[in-house]
Amino acid sequence: MNEQQASQLVQRLYDSIFTMLTGSSEGGPAAYDPNKTFITLNKGGQLINPADFRNQWSPGNLDGSTDATQRFAELVDDIPNFSTIHTASGRRVSEIYQQLLRATVTADATSDPTKRKAYTDAWKFLHQTITDEETGKKREVDSDLATDYDTNQALWRQKQGEFFAAFMAAMATPETKRTWPMLAPSLAGPVKTAFTKWRTNKADQVEAARATLQTSGVDQVKRAFADAQFVFDSYAIGTEGGTSVAGTRRSTAMPSNWFTSDNFNNWPTYKWEYSKSVTNTNSDYTRYGGSAGFSVGLWSFGAKAGGSSENFHSDANAEQVKLEYKWALVNIRRPWMSPFLFSLPNWKTDVARKGGFSNGTRNGQGNSLFPLLPMAFLAVKDVTVTANFSQAEVDRAKKAISAGGKVGWGPFSVGGNYERGSSREHVAGTVGNAGFRMPGVQIIGWVNQIMPMCPPE
Template identity: 25%
Template sequence: MSVSLERLALTDVDIMDALLEKIYQYFTFRDDDNPTMSSQSPYISFINPGMGIGEKDVDFNIYSDVGDLEAKDRHALFSQMVNSIPESVGFWQSTDIKVWDIYQKSITNIKLASSQLTTDEKKLLEKCEKIITSTNTKKYLKYQNLYLKAKEEFTMVRLNALRKKDPASIQIWEVQGERLTLNKNFAFKQWVSEGLKNKYEEAIATIGMLTERGPNVIYDNLKSRFQESFEKTPGMGLDFYHTYIYPPKILSSEYSDRWVEFSFEESERHEYNSQSSTSYGGGGGFSTFGFSWSAGASYSRDMQREQCEIHSQGFSIKASFLQVPIIRPWYSSYIYKSRGWKWVDEITTPISTGSIPPNEEVFMPIVPNSIIFAKDIEVTFNKEDELTKKALDVIKGKGSVGFGPFSIRGNYSHTSSSSSLDYEETNTGIKSTGIQLFAFVCDVIPKSPNPDPKLFGEAGFVKTEENLFSGLNIEPFSIDQLTRFLQK
């Protein structure tokens, strides 16, 4: 029994949503062998379509002040972009309100419980601050990157075996599964031993624990670090706060082996049916299956895009992905778990309600914590189909062309550097090789502010261990236990 193209076209759009769902599961696949401290599922904000980006656009010589004015301009533009606060519905858009705007409010326009740290607690705070140095941060990030690569290689093969359930995918897992598992677990152990993972994270958690008390000394440190990160570019006159990715030359050929291949096929549409639709942006956001285009080549939040539909017979897509953490030296996320502060009376809007999407107006429900880059997009489809032929003819003369969430053509100018994406037709579809900024993986901010009423009562309050660790994803150590741990 044949299926009419008209009927098929009505369901083709589901494939795009299934594609986003698989990408979401790929980047959030839980490593049961090596559980991390945070158990909360992240949110992924997809850019539609991706934005072309060049090697120099992310290289500002991290942790050093250079006299290169063009590099500072690139740094400012990059910082402005990755600190846009994404909407928790729909696709990503650049916004005027930045993470640093809300963070500044969160450490200045507030009332603190203002309890005093003991002498031992002050010593512990100093010890933790010494652990979180730029040198240790580099070690942490270096081995985190190696673990992410090993985990993603493992995840792609494992996910295909679990979801596709076809003999070929299962056989690949049977052949490669043991090696990939060993590589992943070894990379995690290296992160712990060489990258100081546990000690580094416990130091941050300890400072977060002490912050629960609302001591002025910690907030004075936060304000000082925030101001030290401020800069205005001489050339463009842009205000920004230093924000990086690591390593700085991650898009160069030096790190070509860091990319991991991803694939999706038409037959997988039934395996990925928007199970996490509130955990990523764009679910249900496609109205057609096929190409989108605009006359201009530059990305704009107000860009009007038109769409060309094609049919999905024989559709598959391959892409290479790279996930890289975002580093903000001025930002301490633990303040949003603290119950030792509240807004000044003039501010009533929450930072976050902890729900996605928020059930009321909020300042910052999610914060980008890493970037997903994409390249080497290969799309396979039925080129003999008349609707597909028509679509290919339409997009030939367009400046900016996308296929689903991927950009396949566009010219992008970033001050002193420029990048371009373009596609070529192949025997089975199209291919586009340039690098693009594809999505942001975001932390979901818990309910904040969430002041403990006992801390702000007239009678005062002495915090217990249970209160001390409220909202933190760590076990309640005593101060003595934490000190002994950090001395190891």
């Protein structure tokens, strides 16, 4: 497999994931807006140790592990660079958000009582004040309706993705395409059930309240920032029962059991074949750094203890490559964050020029401080890659695995150490001439929102 074939293989997989998450069915909404969504792939995957994230502390689980809560908060706090190959920028969502909260507001509040009341009513609808059982202090958190909205929307997004994955698989060949009319009704059932649960629990009222904050907040920027600061302070992990890295706030995952390698969570199976896939000429993959990421080969070896790394091309025939894995779309919930602030006018900050956080587009984001906000990640397990590997590459991969280094093939991990937590345990898949298998949970990609143009001044 030469450089062009290797890059095209990963691009086709990238495009299939993007289509699965941004496609719409039967005239309904897409799980994610394709115009505001940017997918990043992890080169060589990111291995997950279930013990690092199990039994997380929360107000509803006071005996849980604050270390596990901290690890998840840090996992989803990295701001990625604007490239289809996922790389951390070194900046954190919570840090940039704190810079936002310290911004200088350049316009006074409106004196219109109608707008003030609309803002107050919307804020109260979306939040509730509780008393911390340990400290006795007042904390402002999301209302039950706002929490249920996000949870139900996340479930619908997963089911919508499953439906569209099945649709793409059916459209791959003329034979399977003919079966779609018979398969579609039963596959659409869970999507409709999840959609109904989401929409019938006052979803329109939650959306209206959030829209009101956006529109009314335009005239009450200083108040909006002050309210957001109070909520942000309420979610500091250190104030909720544990020791926190400065600025880190508790985030949650939906589904919450995403990290387990057991089979009880009923993850759907995704199957993909290179020979049945197509190349999208308008793909983000080639326009934003994807080709460079695998131009040196699908195999990636990272040395143990921070030594040199290397890449080399696979000898497999691309036309014979098949993938199969179980997957989950893990949505990230940041209850401490008020995203509408980024779209408000009349504020500036001393850490970024106008448009320095993000210019709001897909272009020219190389120097932006906050171009992308991770909204979800794609967790997979039981990865099986079928390919006609040469004996030379099999031997090379096995040697690297036995040496304790990190080994990857495309966006998948074949072996390595866990990257979070205190465990230095080395895990490895099985590699042979017919391909490889990696049973454990790993993250292969991230679903990111393109941030609006900000700061506005």
